[in-house]
Amino acid sequence: DSxxxxxxxxxxxxxxQRVTLRCSPRSGDLSVYWYQQSLDQGLQFLIQYYxxxxxxxxxxxxxxxxxxxxxxxxxxxxxxxxxxDSALYFCxxxxxxxxxxxxxxxxxxxxxxV
Amino acid sequence: xxxxxxxxxxxxxxEGEFITINCSYSVGISALHWLQQHxxxxxxxxxxxxxxxxxxxxxxxxxxxxxxxxxxxxxxxHPRDSAVYICAVISYNTDKLIFGTGTxxxxxx
Numbered sequence: 355d356s357x358x359x360x361x362x363x364x365x366x367x368x369x370x371q372r373v374t375l376r377c378s379p380r381s382g383d384l385s386v387y388w389y390q391q392s393l394d395q396g397l398q399f400l401i402q403y404y405x406x407x408x409x410x411x412x413x414x415x416x417x418x419x420x421x422x423x424x425x426x427x428x429x430x431x432x433x434x435x436x437x438x439d440s441a442l443y444f445c446x447x448x449x450x451x452x453x454x455x456x457x458x459x460x461x462x463x464x465x466x467x468v
Numbered sequence: 469x470x471x472x473x474x475x476x477x478x479x480x481x482x483e484g485e486f487i488t489i490n491c492s493y494s495v496g497i498s499a500l501h502w503l504q505q506h507x508x509x510x511x512x513x514x515x516x517x518x519x520x521x522x523x524x525x526x527x528x529x530x531x532x533x534x535x536x537x538x539x540x541x542x543x544x545x546h547p548r549d550s551a552v553y554i555c556a557v558i559s560y561n562t563d564k565l566i567f568g569t570g571t572x573x574x575x576x577x
Contacts, residue, residue: 356512387565397554397567410563442509457501459511 357381358447360460368468372433375463379426379447385409386428387448387457388420392441403428404450435467471495474555474568481575487542489571491555494536498563502529502540503554505570511554514540545575 357380367373379386388400390413399412403422414420417435422428432439442464446457472493481487491500502514515522515529517538522529526545531538542549555568 389565396569397556399565399567402563412564444511446511446513456513456516458513459503461510464509 356458356460358445358458358460360443360445360463362463363461364464364466366466366468367435369435369437371435371467372431373435373465375430375432375443375445375465377428377430377445377447377460379428379445380458383447383449383458384426385448385450386422386426387446388414388428388430389444389446390441391444391462392438397444400430432465437467440465440467470569471566472555472557472568474553474571476571477569479571479573481545481573483546483575483577485545485575487545487549487573487575489540489553489555489573491538491540491568492536493538493555493557493566495557495566496560497533497536497557498560499558500531500538501556501558501565502538503556505552505554507551514553542573545573547575547577550574 359378361376384405387402391397400414401420402410406422417433420430442462444462445460448457475490499518504512517531526543528541552570554570556565
């Protein structure tokens, strides 16, 4: 158990809908990272938050947004969903920057858009 | 060309064999991760390296910063080692994680 909790584990929704994925980092970790793993693109970094503020942005679509709350949990919001958004979405946490410390991954949320 | 290249893409081994997975990268990095993704999808961080060598049980990871190369070794492989192993580097300039495409390892009894 990495200590990172993601909910829900599975999500099935229709095209055009909006969903929210939740991540609770390990106790004491200030950084939260979101990743998307799709069949054709592999693992892609989406966005990083550190202590409530956006710190780094990767290949995140404009339809997607994230935030980190004062209690350090994070939510990834996916809107106007398309079939191609079906993927595993992982969250990871670390005490500081990824470069300085190991990252701990959640079990992922499997999103299926139908 | 991908910034992070792994080889081989697929690897089959007999139980007990010594396994090596290689990772080469073309960007300046502040650290490198080796990740293990189980068939169910879960990801475990095995190592984070910025220099030298680390060992954890039967797993050994090495990195050569000058040559921009890292290796993951598994000694006395076991069927439970069957997984996808992913190399990921943290770009020194952007602080973003860049992933390799992974190496799928199958260890047969």
